[in-house]
Amino acid sequence: MRLLFSYLLIGVTLAQGFMAHSALHQGFTGLYAQALVGAALTAVLAATLPFRQLPWTLFQGSVLIAGYLWLVTSILLVGRGDVEAGTVATGSLVMATSAFMWLPPRVAILLAATGYAALWLPVLGKPNVPALLAIGVVTSQLWYLSAHGRSVQKERIQNELLSQMAFTDPLTGLLNRRSAVEQLKQLTLNPQNRTGGVALVLFDIDHFKGINDRMGHHRGDEVLVAVAGCLSEGEEQVPLAARWGGEEFLVVCADSSSSGAISTAERILARVRQMTLPDFPPVTMSGGLVTLNEAVAIEELLTLADMRMYLAKARGRDQLVSRASE
Template structure:
């Protein structure tokens, strides 16, 4: 059969099985997503005119946040859409300002502006993905630090290259380019830092694979009560509106700095609501600030408000990291204080706590006793039945014994199959009774793989006045050795 005939048969089979309609639906879905991204980007660009002072230059530029998020989530697949958006916005600027430039010049300017904008945010997104990927174990704090640093550098690169390209294309003068790069940077920075997390959250619903590098953040919609969140959002909006109204009525520039106090209610939202709701709150705060600045004619103080937005957003993101850091500290604390296999006190933590308890007992002249015991023939258990069986023996022994102890007793793993038990307010006679009870308890433990019953050898002492833990351990270890030499499965 010829190769051409084979290809025809395969094509006919695919058409009959319905693969072609499926491909058509996938293509239509992909086209719809890209068109939606384009319309949203253009809509955000048009909204940025609220604080615009030159073509493509605004103190508040939301498209920067969408571009950064799109490159983070979609990679280079977002490039064609954002390039088209940059070109269309250039033609839109010409129509708005009646510049009367030729379409070839506008196309060139749009391509150059798109190149500067897309190159900057794609580079920042690629570096951020790499930064996060190299420090997966560090999670959210590393992601936030990288996002803030790279977000600032990326928006600065976009501002510097964008102003030079617009000047080279004749849309602005060279002198004007030197004076607007800072406001341009602040506008892109505000859009990037404040709105990128919100757009990541929205895009993550469609691209759930990015959850693996979000460092523990969950941008899924929260099912908790919405009325409380709306109330907090209304409070923040009311306080912001009050500050802006006061700034417009009193001719003192210092009044505008009161906006920095809004970090308090914003942190309240961050610490009590989900990451997605925190992102919504910052977005609302940013948009409402831009609306008030434009409507009240506060452009002279616009940079103050934009700096405030960036500072509050950065603080809020580190606020998101607090619960993660607390959980990590608790985990590290547990690893330091607890034996990883049995869950009882680690050796060092036992020494620390026992030392304090012994000093307290000596001070008040209360009796205190110490037990040291191990599992008989434990090495043979490991050799004959495997280390997994040996681990199960240690875990069950520790668990059963721990359940029978008082809250004041200190129970820890000395190492290997040896355990130590400090008994406050217990004299030697009662310590021996406790050891005998625990010895019998070990014999009642059943391990499926073991044919023999467990047994243990115990050493017991009562600490002498002014005796240290180290000295006591030497004495009780000698007692344990005597019990083993006497035939094991006994208390000495």
């Protein structure tokens, strides 16, 4: 978007440079000064916009201010004979369009109405009533299209938020249980995932109830968010990470072999073990790993992973249990 506007500004700069050259030769000193200043301003905007030195809102404000200053000076230049009234009418529509695109509705309506009212000024000569009425209709249509576009965009954003809420956990930002089950179904349908290198792991934070009881649920939430960040921050192949419920997390580890999947899960446990939280004792997790070739149904895989997770807790916590270590 920035690059596109930069190219448009370059085109405007060249056009204004040509206009300044033509105005100078024809003796239109006012138009020459206007075009020269406009070319310099658009050249600066075109140069800075692609490299993000110029914030987008500042760019919009600069364009609108420059545009309406051009409109005012053009009205004054009509009286000198440097600019034709039709140019002002076209400029009014262009600025109304920009205002409706970038400004709050009330401000945009005020500016568009002011620009339209200026077209009736005596300095522009005898008003062409049919043409001015047509411009008024077009300006009203621009307002309607802008309002409709804002409404559609607002509805789309709301739908995206609702969709996100339906499939993600609001605290950790991970997938929720419902979404994880759907993705597990897709993973198990692929025969290539049944070769032994793809595994699902159920993790449970050790002594989490004690954390909530001693330090409060808000500190417990901090632990959940921190652990969620550890699940997929490494370079491992983790195609799925979800909050399964409470202090439980589900992770799918993908590797070329079952030993590789086990190593991925072990590295996740190590990251959790090494993380530091202010005024917190070390946090650990227990995990149960099952490769997708150990059972056919998802329910069987989850039951087996759950059994191994509790076996890890029974063996002293802070460890992973898989078929190889049962």
